[in-house]
Amino acid sequence: MDSMTPGDAQLDTTIEIVTPENIAFRYQVAGPFRRLPAFLLDVALQTLIWWAGGGLLAMLFGAVGLAGLGFGFWLILWFVLSWFYGGLFETYCNGQTPGKRMMRIRVIASDGQPINGLQAVLRNLLRAIDGQPLFTYQLGLFSAMMNDRFQRLGDLASGTMVVVDERERFRGILQIDEPEVLRLARQIPATFQAAPSLARTLAAYAERRLGLPVPRRIEIARHLADPLARRFGLPADTSPDHLLCAAYQRTFVADDPARWQSSGVPLTPSAALVAEPAARAAGHSPFVSQPPAAG
C-alpha cells in the first residue's frame, strides 16, 4: 500500500496567499454552508428594511394623498435593496454586510487585498446567475465545490473570495508548574536537545493535555514516553504524562525560548502538521487507539 507522499496536497479549508513582497498569509476560506447563515441574515434584514420602509412611505405619502407615488418609491426601494444591498455594504464596510459581520466572514480579493466597489457590485449582481435554476443556488453550489477557494460564479468573475474573519490567538509558552514535572525536568540529561519535529509534538501535547481525561493523557503520552524514558535512563514507572511535560519544560522553558521563537516552530501549534519523511507505523489501523508495543 502506498503511503501519502509530501507532494500530495492536504485537504483543508485553509489557503495560503503569498504577496508580491513574499509574505505568506494563511486564510480560512468560508464555504457555501458557512456563508449560508450570513446570507439568510442579510435576506431577513433586507425584508425588514423593505417592510419598515414601506410603512414609512405609506405614512408619509398617504398623509398627503399620494399613496400611488409612495407605492412607486416602495418598489424602487425593493429594486435598490435586492440589487445593491450587498454591493454597497461590501464596498463601504470592508467586504462585510451586516450578516457577514455577525457571522465573522469577509469578502477579500483573490490576492488577499481588500475588495473595491466594482468587485463588490459585480459579485452581488452575478448572484442572480449563481441562484439558478430558479433560486435553488445549484449553480453557485456546484461552482463553489469545483475550486479550492469555494468561489461561486460571482466570486470567480470579480476575483474575490470569502474568508473567515477570525484571528488566531498566540498563547506563547505554557507554564507547567506541577512539582513532579519540574523534578523530572531536572533529571533529563543536559545533552538533551529536541529535534524540531519532537519539539512540535511536545508543544501539541502540552497544549491539549488539560482538555483530556487523565487515562487518555497517559494512553497518548505512553507512545513517546517509553522510548524517551529509556533514552534518559529514567525508571520504567515514570508517569508518561509528566515525562512529556518535563521534556516540554526542558525544551521551551529551561532551554532558550528565543531559539524556538526564531526557528518557526510554533510553541503551541493548533494545526501544525509535520512534513517529515514517511514513517511506517507498525501496520496497525491509525483509527485504533492501541497501547504502544513493549520494548
Added chain:
Amino acid sequence: MQLDRARIAIRSRTKADVIDLALKVIRVFAGPLLAWLAAGAAPMFFLNRWLLAGFQVYDFVWEIPFSYMFLTAVLVFLEMPLVTALITLFLGQAVFLHKPNARSIARDFLRALPQLIVYQVLLRPVSIFHPFLNEVILLERNPLRNKRGTTTWSRSRELHRGESSDLVVQGFLHFCLGLVLFGTTWFSLAALRTLLLGDWDLLTGAALDQPMYTTYYHLLLWSIVGYTAVLRFLSYLNLRIRREGWDVELQVRAERARLARQVV
C-alpha cells in the same frame, strides 16, 4: 503510512467547516466515492423498486405519490449504514494512503459484516442513538464480544458518552442540510425536465411523470446518503479529535516511529 501527514488535515473544526470540507473531499475523491456508493446502493435500488412496485398511489389533488416517496425514504434510511459502509472504509484508507486498496476494503467489509448485521440491521432501533457506530465497527475493529476487554458496543458508548445534546444538534443540522439539498436538487431536476420537455405546468405535477419517482427520486436519495456518509466520517474524526485528542495521538505515534528509526 505517515500518521502525521494525513490527506485530510487533522485538526479540530467547527460544524460549518466540516460541512464545507465534505464538499472538497467529494470533489477530490469523486470517482472512487461514486463507485463505492454505486457498489453499495445498486442492490438496494433494485430491492426497493421491487418492494414498492405496488405502492405508486397518487395523491388525487397534486398527482404526487407521497406514500411511495415516504416508504422509499424509510427503506433508504434503514439501509443507509450497510450501503455507506464501503464509503467509510474507503475514506478510512484515503486519509492515510495515496492509493486505497479495493481488495482490502472488500476484505474489511466482509470481516465487519456480521457486526453490521447485528447492530445496524437487527438492533437498528437502539443503534440509531449512536450515529458513529458504523465508523466504530468498520475502522476501530473491536470484537463483538469480549469478556475482559473493549467491545464494539462499549467503545461506541464511550465515544458517544456526554455528547448526546451536541449530537442531537448535529443530527438535526445534517438532516436539515439533507432536506435542503434534496429539495433544491429535486426542484432543479423537475424544472429542467419541464424546460426540456416544454411542459410549463410544473405545479400541477403533470410533468412529474413516473421515472421521476421510480428512478430519479431513488438516485437522488442515494446521492444525498453518499454526501451524508462523507459528512458523518468527517464528523467522527472531529469528535475523536475534540474528545480524545486523536490529532495529538497521531503526532505522538509518528514521533515514536521516528525515534525508533533513529535508534535502528
